[in-house]
Amino acid sequence: MKVSNEEIRLPLLETKGVSLSIKREDTIHPLISGNKYRKLKYNLIRARAQEQTQLLTFGGAYSNHIAATAYAGKLHGFETIGVIRGEELKNKWSQNPTLRLAKEHGMRFYFVPREVYRLRNTKEFEAGLQKQYGDFYLLPEGGTNSLAIKGCEEILNDQDEGFDVICCCVGTGGTLAGLVNSSSRHQHVLGFSALKGDFLLNDIRKFARKDNWKLILDYHFGGYAKVNAELVHFSNDFKEKTAIQLEPIYTGKLFYGLLDLISKDFFDRGTSILAIHTGGLQGITGMNQLLKKKNLPLLNL
Structure with missing residues (x-):
């Protein structure tokens, strides 16, 4: 199955001299994406x-x-x-x-x-x-199990070898482990945890066969499924500027964290980054129900 990589153009990326592409895994299927x-x-x-x-x-x-x-x-x-x-x-x-x-x-x-x-x-x-x-x-x-890791190892292909950094959101760690296993030695893999705490490290180590990865723990927004107005506004703004829909539980936190790190010069100039869009957009309708109950802004569909 061929999934396209879409290059993102934002003023921040040009200012920092960093390139960012998104692998559109969300386009595989509306539900099994x-x-x-x-x-x-x-x-x-x-x-x-x-x-x-x-x-x-x-x-x-x-x-x-x-x-x-x-x-x-x-x-x-x-x-x-x-x-x-x-x-x-x-x-x-x-x-x-x-x-x-x-x-x-x-x-x-x-x-x-x-x-x-x-x-x-x-x-x-x-x-x-x-x-x-x-x-x-x-x-x-x-x-996530060993067969799931095998499937996630197929996310990257030969065309992705030119990227320096591979990024994904992390819930159970299976996707990150699969990306690590199929990454090239020169690449660094970053996982942005949607959960509070570092307990996922041991789970990832069970499946990851290389050590070229790091779990980023600073962008969970309070823990799993924790969402605030700032994250909703970011997700809506990202969609407006890129035409790519995010959901705040996983992918919103990934791209919020990634762009924040870029703004703080975490990456050297000239770094090329590939971020994996892991889908999950079916959950937006339900999330908007919860946001409405909490008098928070809603996600634009």
Whole structure:
């Protein structure tokens, strides 16, 4: 699959002597886009080889992974089950755009309290799910496992070897690890964490086979799914200037952080940067619902 690189022209880039291109992974598919397509690819092949008929996975109410798994399951003939964090939407899931979309594509939901959800990676929890649903192919939360890494290693191609720096947003670390593994030795890979804290470092080290990477921890805006007016305004301004839509949970934080580092001369003049747009745009409608409740500005569609 060929995905285009789009060069971005902004006054800041010209002033600092830095070039920036965006790999438009968001254009792969409206729902199975970006890293979700990459992470699901080989897992679906494995599930088919194992003659599985059900995919089961985990996520929050606005999860891109939940939406992508539901559509991919329908497209490839799998039933899908989503274990959803929290019970607040158990009887009103139709009010949530992501869950409504997943349900339309055939996903069944299992809402669990947050304290129970924390046990999702235990053998006891999985055994309970198997007793309830029968045999299934398990996809971890966010989709990251060794097969997902293999898929993410295909994001970069030969045409990308000319870039000095590769950047991506980070949720579970799978995309970053895949980029590290397929990067060239002369390239440096930067991951902009959407989560607060450095606990992802160990997860990334499990899969990354090189040491030419760094996790940037300064642009999480308070933690996962934390969004403020400044980030919304930035995302809207970026779209107005580049015609590229961002969402504030992942890609908004990536480009906010990247442009901030450029403004602070983090990169030498002449540096060429490739940033990966990992998609996730389906979540904007739901995010705007939350922003409206908090009396914050809305994302322009």
